[in-house]
Amino acid sequence: MVDKQRLRGNMSDTKQESLSFQTEVKQLLHLMIHSLYSNKEIFLRELVSNASDACDKLRFQALKDNALMADDADLRIRISVDKENNTISIEDNGVGMSRAEVVQNLGTIARSGTAEFLQNLSGDERKDSQLIGQFGVGFYSSFIVAKAVDVYTRKAGLDASEGVHWHSAGEGEFTIGNVELPERGTRIVMHLKADELEFVDNWRLRSLVKKYSDHISVPVQMLQENHPADADADAELEGDEPKVEAAAVAPSWDNVNSAKALWTRPRSDIKDEEYQELYHHISHDFGDARSWSHNKVEGKLDYTSLLYIPKKAPFDMWNRERVRGLKLFVNRVFIMDDVEQFLPLYLRFVKGIVDSNDLPLNVSREILQNDATIETIKASLGKRVLDMLSKLAKKKPEEYQEFWDEFGQVLKEGPAEDMANKETIAKLLRFSSSQSGDEAQTVALSDYVARMAEGQAKIYYVCADNHQTAKNSPHLEVFRKKGIEVLLLTDRIDEWLMGYLQDFDGTEFADVARGGLDLGDIESPEEKESQVKANDEHKDLLARIKGLFEAEVQDVRMTHRLVESPACIVVGDNDMGAQMRRIMESAGQQVPDSKPILELNPEHPLVQRLELEQNEARFADLASILLEQARLAEGSNLKDAAGFVTRLNKLLLEMMG
Structure with a gap:
């Protein structure tokens, strides 16, 4: 009883x-x-x-x-x-x-x-x-x-x-x-x-x-x-x-149950269903894990790890204050939940367990933060997760694509946080491109390099606020003409990411909207010579426009990167990109003071018409429209949208007689 x-x-x-x-x-x-x-x-x-x-x-x-x-x-x-x-x-x-x-x-x-x-x-x-x-x-x-x-x-x-x-x-x-x-x-x-x-x-x-x-x-x-x-x-x-x-x-x-810690049993004795149920227990996720890695390390350090990669991202993944981390056991005695010291922040989606024989049972968060053993385990676990993802990408590319769609933006934080594994992370990155057809991020850097055009020496990319803006960017016109693929980077983190990726397997990255455009062997000597001649032939026009916009742009020059558009905005080699500038401004942060470069297409009828204009007031209106169009094309807001509309309407009325 x-x-x-x-x-x-x-x-x-x-x-x-x-x-x-x-x-x-x-x-x-x-x-x-x-x-x-x-x-x-x-x-x-x-x-x-x-x-x-x-x-x-x-x-x-x-x-x-x-x-x-x-x-x-x-x-x-x-x-x-x-x-x-x-x-x-x-x-x-x-x-x-x-x-x-x-x-x-x-x-x-x-x-x-x-x-x-x-x-x-x-x-x-x-x-x-x-x-x-x-x-x-x-x-x-x-x-x-x-x-x-x-x-x-x-x-x-x-x-x-x-x-x-x-x-x-x-x-x-x-x-x-x-x-x-x-x-x-x-x-x-x-x-x-x-x-x-x-x-x-x-x-x-x-x-x-x-x-x-x-x-x-x-x-x-x-x-x-x-x-x-x-x-x-x-x-x-x-x-x-x-x-x-x-x-x-x-x-x-x-x-009723076996009452034995699953991670202490041999892997060969554990069914997939048992691994999944332990995942449910530690993650409180109704869905199954995508994959897991169960590993026992013996030697200088003795510990067992069981790491899971979920199928779905938690709704609050972007909240940096959210609870995250692995469960810590010492000699199978539970110590604490959500120990974030075992994995870098960019792998915060990983769930799992660490059971160590080399930590004191009275572990505190202060000990975890100062213990050299933790750093060693952290480095090992980080590599293990990246190895899991690399194998998934190689053996099950469709499943890896599903993973990327859920967690890709978080993984993009990796090159900045984990320099030791930057090359491994770079191989796991996926992007949209000018040849992929839609905004799905499916292009691996290794695939891009494998199909680079003859004479192409760099990996070209453009940053924008959304896929349509990137796809229709005037900076892509010469690349489209020559059949060169350009990566379209549209996540908020992308420009920051590229600041830490100087090259991939020895091939440099190049922002098509930054600095002078050097296409290397893709351009013929005649094309390069014509670019130099264009700036000299139109130096008077360039001087007039530069004088007009001296407070707004650092330089005005002719360009060979445009085919259909009359003008575009270019960022200086060492200046903050437009996307990053807008993000920081929207967050209320102070941004460095810099001015863009205005580039003009000497073959475009509007630029040729502008060069013939003698009326200074009309010249100013037409030049302003070109500059404001270029700003809109890069995704920026106009300081005087009403003034732009007025000038555009005036031009349209003149065209109508």
Whole structure:
């Protein structure tokens, strides 16, 4: 017989009060109840995972204060059902919670980016279901199958009188009160909805534990099937008298899971399904991992790592303050979650576990930041992730493309943060190009180099705010004419990235919108000579325009990079690019003072017409239109848009007579 006092506690709550859920919790509960109907069984995985975390945390805290274990050192999770009252109970003897922690953990979503998460919800149940999976639902998943939930918890180290009883029907509010609980830990009692009674079945729950939680290192126990206490355990929660006296039959609990840390087992003994379930446990992602790497290192350092690459990016990946990192174990003892010191920031999407024999059990974040061992492990794990991605790109290019579409922008941070692996990262980068047809980033640098034109010595690229602006940039005209491919860089990070990529396998990069354009052997000697002659032949026109725009441009010159357009804006060799300038200005940051170069196409009728214009006022209007057109073509805003419209309309009226 299960001890009645242990299960029930003193059911007369004191200091009881009703509180409202945080607004975000209400929205999340509504979405889970209505959007996750096809994934109902995951509630058990989430709750068992939480119970396992509670046991891991107690095990770690007990390293400093063994008294927290009291006389109950065998950590466990127990699941029982009450078929008469249609309830499921999940109980652990882990760290437990205080009253304040219950309010914080069960009444709010204590995670950064919650508002952004809710803004991304579309109202489409299928899409929202996937997004909720990326956010992680934890305890709240109980309301997928339960019409009401009771939580009984007592924090390790507190008196029995400081137990807490929390109750809610998953709507607008919850009640909380103090209750006498003789043992530490947490017990969750779910009162199932009428159409969810399939889960009030021991064998159904056993199969779900084996399916989702076999890897949990804490024993997950259930009463033996057909044991009298099986039906009585949760009935006592409702105040019913047990059908079998305590002296007659003692409860007999079976371990349902293997209760052995998965990463300590040989890789050959582990099924893919088991790896995936551990990923679900540590990431709280409903979806599967794309790939993983399980590795044991022995020698100067002894540690085991299990690293996962997700399929989907979390909604708050660009929030640099978001929680991230790997789980740290020392000799299979859980130490802490979200240890960010083991991987560089540009690999923050990686999930996983590190279990080391070379760190002290009383590890703190200060030790992690100053320990040379951590730096060695970090370098090794970073290379391992890049190796995983390289193999994926080589063996499964379609899957790698899916990875890139999700995480490519983050990987682009790599060359600046990880100079030691810059060449490896460069091989993993993907871009759109003038020959790829659409804005999909599918072009590898190695592929670009392999199909470079005869005589081409550089990798050409252009930066712009979006694909259309880049594709239609006037700077591409001469390259289009000569059949030369140009990379189209349109992510906000791209210009910053190129500041750290001077070359790829010895081939230099060249920004087609920066400095003087040198096409090398692609141009004939005659073409190069004509460029020099053009500036000399039109020196008077260039001087007139330069005098007109002396405050706005640093130079005016003829160009050979234009074929169809009359003019374009060029950035100086050492000046900040237009894209980066706009990004910094929009962020309110001060930008270096510099002026662009105006280049003119001597073969264009508008430039030839401008050279013949004797009326200074009309000359100024026509020259201003050319400059403003060039600014618009590069994606910049005009300082005087109304003036541009006025000048353009005036020109159109003159053309109409």
